[in-house]
Amino acid sequence: MESASALLGRFVLDLRTVVGRWVGPQKPTFSARSPRAWRVPGPAQTAGLGGRELEIVGRSAAGAGAVTLTLRDPSGAKIRFTPGQFFSVLVEVDGAPLRRAYSAASSALVEDALELTIKEVDGGRVSGLLNRSARAGDRLRVLGPSGSFTVTPTPGARRRLLLIAGGSGITPMMSIIRTILAVEAETEIALIYGNRDEASILYREALAGLAAEFTGRLTVRLALEQPPEGWPGAVGRLVSEVLTPELIGLPWPVLSASGCYLCGPEPLLRAARAALVGLGIEEETIHEERFTRPEQRAEAPARASVATRLTLRRAGGETEVIAAAGATLLEAGLAAGLAMPFSCGLGGCGACKVRLVDGEVALEEPNCLSAEERAGGFVLACVAAPLRPCTIEVPA
Numbered sequence: 001m002e003s004a005s006a007l008l009g010r011f012v013l014d015l016r017t018v019v020g021r022w023v024g025p026q027k028p029t030f031s032a033r034s035p036r037a038w039r040v041p042g043p044a045q046t047a048g049l050g051g052r053e054l055e056i057v058g059r060s061a062a063g064a065g066a067v068t069l070t071l072r073d074p075s076g077a078k079i080r081f082t083p084g085q086f087f088s089v090l091v092e093v094d095g096a097p098l099r100r101a102y103s104a105a106s107s108a109l110v111e112d113a114l115e116l117t118i119k120e121v122d123g124g125r126v127s128g129l130l131n132r133s134a135r136a137g138d139r140l141r142v143l144g145p146s147g148s149f150t151v152t153p154t155p156g157a158r159r160r161l162l163l164i165a166g167g168s169g170i171t172p173m174m175s176i177i178r179t180i181l182a183v184e185a186e187t188e189i190a191l192i193y194g195n196r197d198e199a200s201i202l203y204r205e206a207l208a209g210l211a212a213e214f215t216g217r218l219t220v221r222l223a224l225e226q227p228p229e230g231w232p233g234a235v236g237r238l239v240s241e242v243l244t245p246e247l248i249g250l251p252w253p254v255l256s257a258s259g260c261y262l263c264g265p266e267p268l269l270r271a272a273r274a275a276l277v278g279l280g281i282e283e284e285t286i287h288e289e290r291f292t293r294p295e296q297r298a299e300a301p302a303r304a305s306v307a308t309r310l311t312l313r314r315a316g317g318e319t320e321v322i323a324a325a326g327a328t329l330l331e332a333g334l335a336a337g338l339a340m341p342f343s344c345g346l347g348g349c350g351a352c353k354v355r356l357v358d359g360e361v362a363l364e365e366p367n368c369l370s371a372e373e374r375a376g377g378f379v380l381a382c383v384a385a386p387l388r389p390c391t392i393e394v395p396a
């Protein structure tokens with residue numbers, strides 16, 4: 001294991017974009033059971049760009065090629081988030097500062113411990129390091145929580161939620177399931193979870209335990225591309241032809257779902273959306289979390305090799321700063337002591353969105369900006385570096 005300090009890092013890469021909105025009332029009927037209380041989390045980001053330091057206090061195998069790390073704040077401070085959100089883990093590998101986003105898998109009701117499950121991906125420098133070397137007692141720097149792929153626990157709510165996940169896309173779903181079923185005594189959740197083979201299934205025992213604990217309120221359907229003999233679940237990749245019968249076979253009508261949450265690789269998201277829309281689900285009720293692995297990213301555009309003048313407008317005022325060579329808009333603003341909004345630091349949450357009034361930036365792609373935001377001249381300060389003198393408008 002690298003030393004704790006070697007795991008500390010600053011920037012770059014990996015992102016997850018979050019798309020979709022939430023709509024739709026519906027009224028299933030259930031008998032009430034004792035719900036857990038829920039408090040609204042405080043501000044999402046209280047640390048600087050360097051994040052906060054958390055200690056690994058537990059490590060366990062989470063399935064084939066995946067590890068679950070349990071983290072605590074050594075100061076005893078709470079770790080608060082809304083189910084579905086992710087944290088950016090900052091590490092340094094071979095001298096290169098890297099960032100990766102991992103969804104919280106633990107219940108948001110447990111505020112003194114955070115569970116992250118990290119699946120090792122082919123050629124993944126960070127996932128490989130964490131899988132092979134992270135040990136109890138090591139410390140990691142994290143930013144966040146970030147992201148709007150969330151389900152806000154609502155005591156007294158009576159709703160039906162449909163979750164569709166592939167591979168490591170199960171992690172935010174675990175937090176949603178664990179939290180929502182505990183807080184909302186009359187809510188039902190159905191999960192359809194696809195994997196390549198049996199060994200790839202993450203949280204299999206935990207899901208079985210939750211289904212037993214919340215009998216009648218949690219339905220779990222597993223699908224495998226390469227099933228063992230006698231496999232009782234669905235067979236095949238989660239394409240529309242496989243998903244549609246699974247959706248129709250749920251214990252409650254898909255159309256009664258007030259929200260559909262999708263997390264996994266791009267082909268799964270497309271297939272799930274098509275299957276849901278084909279069954280009459282309105283697009284507005286579908287929420288997606290999309291992962292882009294660093295290897296899939298376009299090569300980062302070249303940044304300026306000299307310091308650049310940057311003018312920041314905010315609430316009618318204007319401040320001029322000098323951005324160091326290669327610095328992002330966010331780094332430049334923070335270095336000058338300005339209160340710049342941000343959260344994930346890797347282009348995946350939109351919290352640092354600013355409008356480019358004048359000038360030109362090198363913007364890392366892909367990122368979470370929508371077509372409308374791009375057309376409106378917005379850029380993400382955490383992954384945009386000025387190429388020549390720029391003026392930006394920072395939201396008040």
Ligand code: FES
Pocket residue numbers: 146341342343344345346347348349350351352353380381382383
């Ligand atoms: S801080 Fe999340 S996109 Fe920039």
